[in-house]
Amino acid sequence: MKNTHETAAETDTSAVMAGRHITLDELATELSAIELRLRQLARAAEVPATPVELADVIDTLRTSAANLRDTGDRMGFLARIVDGDVPLATRFRDSDDPWGVAARGTDRPGFGGPAIVPTVWQLLKLAQDAKRPGAETTTYPEAMDGIGIGWESKAAAGRRRRERDAAVAIEVLRLPCEKCEAGEGEQCKTKTGWAAEKPHVGRQRQAEANVDERLGYLGDNPVAVPDAR
Structure with missing residues (x-):
C-alpha cells in the first residue's frame, strides 16, 4: 500500500545518511542494524513481563528480520557493483x-x-x-559514465507527483469557479445545484497552473528536480 500521509519523523532522513543522498553501503548497514534489532526483539518477546503467548509475534519478527537480511545482503553486493568491484x-x-x-x-x-x-x-x-x-x-x-545528472527514482517521482496532486486539490478550493460561481472553499456544482467531487475544467486548469508555477513544473511533468542526482 502506498503511503500518502508522511510524518515529519519519516521525512527526516538525516539519521540514516551522511550526505545529501544515501549510499548503497549506508543502506546495507542500516538494514543490518534493523534486522539485528528485530531479532533482539523476537528473543526478548520469549519472556514477556505479562503471561501472554507471543509465538505468532515472534515468528513475524523473525520472518521480517530474515527478509531484511536478504535485502541488506543484496544492497551490500550492489554497493560493490556500483564501486566497480564486480564485472x-x-x-x-x-x-x-x-x-x-x-x-x-x-x-x-x-x-x-x-x-x-x-x-x-x-x-x-x-x-x-x-x-x-x-x-x-x-x-x-x-x-554509467555521464548518467546521473537530473535523474530521479520512480519512487521519488511518484511521491512528488502525489504531493503536487494534493496541492492542486487544495488550490482548487481557494479559487472561485467562473463556470458555476462556486466560491472559495466550495465544491463545484451542477446546473441543478448538486455538489460535484470534480471541479470544472477551467477551475482545475487554473489551480494546476498556480501550483506548477510554485513547484517548477510544466503541466504535470517536473522541470526542476530538487536534489536529483
Whole structure:
C-alpha cells in the first residue's frame, strides 16, 4: 500500500545518511542494524513481563528480520557493483540489448524500454552473465559514465507527483469557479445545484497552473528536480 500521509519523523532522513543522498553501503548497514534489532526483539518477546503467548509475534519478527537480511545482503553486493568491484556483462543475455550510456537511443518494447538506468535485478543478472565464458564485460562506473545528472527514482517521482496532486486539490478550493460561481472553499456544482467531487475544467486548469508555477513544473511533468542526482 502506498503511503500518502508522511510524518515529519519519516521525512527526516538525516539519521540514516551522511550526505545529501544515501549510499548503497549506508543502506546495507542500516538494514543490518534493523534486522539485528528485530531479532533482539523476537528473543526478548520469549519472556514477556505479562503471561501472554507471543509465538505468532515472534515468528513475524523473525520472518521480517530474515527478509531484511536478504535485502541488506543484496544492497551490500550492489554497493560493490556500483564501486566497480564486480564485472558486468555489456549486454543482456536474453535480448542482446546494451544498458547504461550505450542504451541511449535504443528501443526495448518487449522489456519496458531501454535500460539506461538499470534496476536492481538487471544489475544482479548482468553480474551473473559476466561469469559466462567469453562474456564481454564492463563495470558500473564505465557503463554509467555521464548518467546521473537530473535523474530521479520512480519512487521519488511518484511521491512528488502525489504531493503536487494534493496541492492542486487544495488550490482548487481557494479559487472561485467562473463556470458555476462556486466560491472559495466550495465544491463545484451542477446546473441543478448538486455538489460535484470534480471541479470544472477551467477551475482545475487554473489551480494546476498556480501550483506548477510554485513547484517548477510544466503541466504535470517536473522541470526542476530538487536534489536529483
